[in-house]
Amino acid sequence: MLLQIRGIISTISFLDIIDMAIVAYVLYKLYIMIRDTRAVALLKGLAVLLLATLVSKWLELNVINWLLQKTMTVVLVALPVVFQPELRRALEQLGRGRFFKNSSQLNAEEKETLFTELTRTVTALSKNKIGALMVLERDTGLNDYIETGIKVDGLVTSEFLINIFIPNTPLHDGAVIIRGNRIQAAGCLLPLSDDRTLTKELGTRHRAAIGISEQADAVVIVVSEETGIISLARGGRLHRYLDADKLKEHLAPLFVAKTSSLSDLFSWRPS
Structure with missing residues (x-):
């Protein structure tokens, strides 16, 4: 043998x-x-x-x-x-030349469009004090949480997101989960953080945002229904009092394209 x-x-x-x-x-x-x-x-x-x-x-x-x-x-x-x-x-x-790279990986133009739509959304929601919870998936898959909501699979646009979070509509409660530049599901349930050091003024949305960011590498955008304050959660930490420009500054470095050696092999061209 x-x-x-x-x-x-x-x-x-x-x-x-x-x-x-x-x-x-x-x-x-x-x-x-x-x-x-x-x-x-x-x-x-x-x-x-x-x-x-x-x-x-x-x-x-x-x-x-x-x-x-x-x-x-x-x-x-x-x-x-x-x-x-x-x-x-x-x-x-x-x-489209995307077979040999991550399907949720966006090019520079797509990322800029995504960030623009997200900042337009949170600006409008904050101005009108409409609560919102948006989860941006990164490397860790969020399928378990997507299953708890209503499947949508729609392109991210500010109009679409604003309509989802309008109060008393079927999908306004819960979180929206975004993969790449598409909304995968709305009305999703997220785990709440058990951190006892969090201030009591943080509501369920903020605790859910911190909770999912503790369990995955996702980035979570929160708009407070009471105050209209825009926050971002990642790695179990909450960054509050953001405006559109500061939100973009936080998002941009977190979604830098990662090129693997195998994808380099397929994209290599002789000089």
């Missing part, structure tokens, strides 16, 4: 290693793309079906194995239809 393994390793060339690395990276990006969608559950079902087919063949359960094989054939034919949204998104990202 050891000699066979050595023989296999000796036949692997440097190009084979590059080949396997590229395939592994593409599969990883595909997984990242579908991990937050219903496709994950469908893939699990497909894996169970495949396992059952192999077991029935091993146990020589001919009738069950025949039925499972026919079912697998039907499923494989139906896969392009079932995964149509994911396939379309993959092709769109490939066409």
Whole structure:
């Protein structure tokens, strides 16, 4: 066995290693793309079906194995239809050159647009003393909290956000969670901070903002309903009394694009 393994390793060339690395990276990006969608559950079902087919063949359960094989054939034919949204998104990202970088990573223009829309939103909400809680996802995924709200998946605009937080509307209670430049969900429930040193004048919104920033690397923007004060929470700390310019100053360095070595490989050009 050891000699066979050595023989296999000796036949692997440097190009084979590059080949396997590229395939592994593409599969990883595909997984990242579908991990937050219903496709994950469908893939699990497909894996169970495949396992059952192999077991029935091993146990020589001919009738069950025949039925499972026919079912697998039907499923494989139906896969392009079932995964149509994911396939379309993959092709769109490939066409835009985003397949080999984080889909939630924004370029400079998109970040500037996002910050502008957010500052316009908080300025209007603060002026009218309308409470708001907006969570900006970074590296730590917030799917558990997204599931507690109402899925939205809409582009971030000041008009959209203001409409969400208008009092007595269905989604005004709870938090909005933003991934990249899209609103993933509204009306989300967040964990409250247990920090007993916090001043008692901070309400539920502020404690929720600090709470989620303690558990994830998210950045949270809060507008007080009582005073209209704009605050930002990150790393379990709350920065208060911000205006539009100061809010931008806080946000800008937190969303600097991180380029991985693999993405460098795909974006490299000879000089």
